[in-house]
Amino acid sequence: MSSTVQKYFEKYGMAVLETIGAGVLTYGLFYLMALCFVDCDLELAFYSIFGKSPRKLKGKVVFITGASSGIGEHTAKALAKHGVRLVLTARRQSELERVKIECLHLSKNQLSDKDILVIPFDITDLSAHKRVFQQALNHFGTVHVLVNNAGRSQRALFEYIDMSVDKQMFDLNVFAVVNLTRIAINHFNEKGSGHVAVVSSLAGVFGAPYSATYTATKHAIHGYFDALRIEKMDKNIAVTLLCPGPTLTNFLQESFTERDGQKYGIPADRKDRRMTGERCGQLCAIALANRTQESWMGLFPMMPFVYTAVYFPTISKMALGLLGPRRLFKMRDSKDIQFDQGKRKL
Template identity: 35%
Template sequence: MNLITSMALLPLFCGFVGIFSLFKLLQQIRMKAYLKDSVVVITGATSGLGKECAKVFHAAGAKLVLCGRNKEALDELTRDFATSCTTKIKVYKPCIVAFDLADPNAIVAAAARILQCFGHVDILINNAGISYRGAIKDTSTEVDKKVMETNYFGPVALTKALLPSMIEKKQGHIVVISSIQGKISIPFRSAYAASKHATQAFFDCLRAEMEQHGIDVTVISPGYIHTNLSLNAITADGSRYGVMDTTTAQGRSPTEVARDVLAAVAKKKKDVILSDLLPLLATYIRTLAPGLFFRLMASRARKEQKSENP
């Protein structure tokens, strides 16, 4: 391409750049408008990804309803907001609703208190969860039930409790923080992966059924995040795992993931994977070459078994 041709194409190139920049600007304005003044409920807000999501949504001008089991930790988080907020936009004092998501009897009453905070809910972020480490042959069914109660039945029950108010308004957004293990299973994570697979299936169905009511559903599947999830995981006998896995320690920053969650919610994305290349590649291998995937997982299981029993 000679110089004259290049000079002739320059205005066209600049035009494309300008249009792209304008598109990005309009997208950012639309995202901010969607989140500002929206009533956002976040479960599991006392630590990890939930706490970081609370921070970024608060900075975006949302009206927060923070949920968790520990009221003192929720109170401390709201005090931190009051002293550390530097955003120029109007921010609201969060409302606190403390309850145990694993307690079925507490959820209906908690949903009523959530609705009393600001009169309605625009966005529900089902984030609370528990992890698990153990061999299937050693794991009691009670442990399987406990993980399912927290990771699956709890979010489902809370969603169902808040759904009628959204349907009545013909507006709302249900978000669930699943996991890459909701799409692929890895050895010694059976209860956790099962709960996340069930979560993926339920909220995929919900998305289809709620479209006619104007309600959006987003499933977000992160990979490893550097939080205390593995430390607080339960084991085959129900005891606390108490170990920071290498993969967890090397995971993404929860602050970074929270920003990605904010963007996914603001853009009303339907299904989002937030992981490194290798776990993402594994989801494709599971679909396109399942035999290879199964061999890889069997090899991984053998290696992990040997490392525990040298």
């Protein structure tokens, strides 16, 4: 070190280091505080104020699975408000027709009857996928965005889960998504552009206790879609993972348990600490308009929790150890877990 540099370092060195330290601390504190006030990750929060509005998708064709209720229904409604043309699919035709009428109403005459196509089908019937996608292409001439949303959760103890439940859950939450996505990607390859999204979950980012198969299906989806995104990096094809936390839908009621053919059957309560379906649909629509890669959504304390799990895994492990699985479960469901109407003890 030359004597001049050494002289300057002795004079100003500490001051520079202290300024950098203070800057890092202020940035960290700002980050931490911001996470307590937002209901989504900071990128999505930024886009919701300064990014592209879902209006950017006006006139485009968005194909949504599981559009007869919950997050799929509310994403459809958030898009319909901006004149986005829709393909609504799920099993219950009457519910899809209800969603269609409500979407037409919300569009305030931007959409007419022919702009929303209803196709009832069971997504686990993979042999129907090509026909259904072709039906959408015949009607609209193209599809711009596929939103894979249909899916079911689970409440169960790992060691009691029937293998048949694991298989059914992978059929619905993973293989149906992958098969339909491949068909859409072939269409996007042909036309040189497209966007595929999937409603995953925060359980796709970290493990959720008493939902082992569900957690595994969502982690599998992250594997497939992260790989696909890199394969399509040099093409005009976007890949988005939408990851909601607890949301007020029919989800709990419809959840698988550990037993084949059984539903958890406990409805979510309006008083539960859950994001509304409307807000979740709105955030999904913003993520789609901005073609984000991965978006997290959830009420406090979900965002500090997920940021810590991803960026500070050691602190997260310590916190999990202190909280324990049941308290973590209560944070997620706003109530204790129930097996067989409370007959089985944990």
